[in-house]
Amino acid sequence: MSRAWTHWATSDDLLALRVPSHDAGTGLAGRPLGRARRGGDFALDPFDAYRAELVTNPNVVVAGAIGAGKSTVVKMLVERGLERGRRAVVVDPKGEYGALAASHGVAPAVLGRDAWCDVFPDDDREARGLIAALVASALGRPLATEDHYAIDEAWSALPTPRPRRVLAALHRHLAPHRRDRAPSGRRTLAHVTHRFVEGDLGGLFDGPGEPLTLRNSLVVLDLSSQWASSSLPVAALSAMAAAQRLVGSGSAGYLVLDEAWALLADPAALRWLQGSWKLARARGLSHVLVLHRWSDVAAAGEAGSAQRERAAGLLRECETVWLFRQPPDETRDLVAALALSPLEAGHLPALARGTALVRYGRHRSLVRVSPDRRDRGLVDTDSAMREGP
Numbered sequence: 001m002s003r004a005w006t007h008w009a010t011s012d013d014l015l016a017l018r019v020p021s022h023d024a025g026t027g028l029a030g031r032p033l034g035r036a037r038r039g040g041d042f043a044l045d046p047f048d049a050y051r052a053e054l055v056t057n058p059n060v061v062v063a064g065a066i067g068a069g070k071s072t073v074v075k076m077l078v079e080r081g082l083e084r085g086r087r088a089v090v091v092d093p094k095g096e097y098g099a100l101a102a103s104h105g106v107a108p109a110v111l112g113r114d115a116w117c118d119v120f121p122d123d124d125r126e127a128r129g130l131i132a133a134l135v136a137s138a139l140g141r142p143l144a145t146e147d148h149y150a151i152d153e154a155w156s157a158l159p160t161p162r163p164r165r166v167l168a169a170l171h172r173h174l175a176p177h178r179r180d181r182a183p184s185g186r187r188t189l190a191h192v193t194h195r196f197v198e199g200d201l202g203g204l205f206d207g208p209g210e211p212l213t214l215r216n217s218l219v220v221l222d223l224s225s226q227w228a229s230s231s232l233p234v235a236a237l238s239a240m241a242a243a244q245r246l247v248g249s250g251s252a253g254y255l256v257l258d259e260a261w262a263l264l265a266d267p268a269a270l271r272w273l274q275g276s277w278k279l280a281r282a283r284g285l286s287h288v289l290v291l292h293r294w295s296d297v298a299a300a301g302e303a304g305s306a307q308r309e310r311a312a313g314l315l316r317e318c319e320t321v322w323l324f325r326q327p328p329d330e331t332r333d334l335v336a337a338l339a340l341s342p343l344e345a346g347h348l349p350a351l352a353r354g355t356a357l358v359r360y361g362r363h364r365s366l367v368r369v370s371p372d373r374r375d376r377g378l379v380d381t382d383s384a385m386r387e388g389p
Contacts, residue, residue, distance in 0.1 A: 090218075091221050115212045120166050323356055
């Protein structure tokens, strides 16, 4: 009896079909993040992956249900980068990165308590654009023509050289217009700058004395006091702008944006993030966006809206994605957003805790995240649930 072979396939064919017949791993050096299910140790550094031409940009998205392993892999990624001399800034809305900061001999900076943070770029055009983004975010609406005019006029009135306390200088210039009877762009801008200097956002990004000196290789910006507040998006935008200045100062680094839905859902913050995203390679900056569900993108706007399409496009441009367990009702959005095969989509609802489907360029791996002894003290976010009264 003879066997008749009817189908032949190479590894390239299987890769095109996204059939994980085996997994040789990334081939990158460094302390591993875990083990590939069909291979050995799995190391994946976004900058090394870019240099090895596995990906075309260093940005990373980490998505998964609560408790699936997102924070663990993010902290491990940052820890390995710090070991290699890179910088990292973490925008932390829930106060979960204190142990990581303590392990490097630094304390999280609680904005509004420890001091204020200088957020404005040295480039005048970029700084003016940030003012517009902050005002739009604080207003919760796009800027009208009179708003743009008021910003340009007030900015032109700033002395040269530009004062360190930009918001305070704008506030003083605009203060007389707070009493204007008729609505105007100047009056609106006066009220917004009042919020930043003396109102509910006071002390975060303007204040007396010198701003925080954030020169450490690891900086954690604690926004937990804003967590339950409607001001979280504008606070996150400001912290992101400050972080860009810190990380993009001559060496490669990470900008971790936890609870990234707050930025995706805010039109002004999303536009600012989109601009930074596109400049990641030039700045040596790896944005690490952490999401609970892929439907966080849907929260960015109505179906078919420019806002939602902008958010989805931002994430589609990211070539490194860690996908932890997702509820079945999330699968359809994932398949559409990332062009996942049925085989890949079928894995997501059944992934065990700590296991992720990792996409990096054309490659896919099923990875069991494995913290080693050095990691374990940094990644435990469930200790309070296990401790007794």
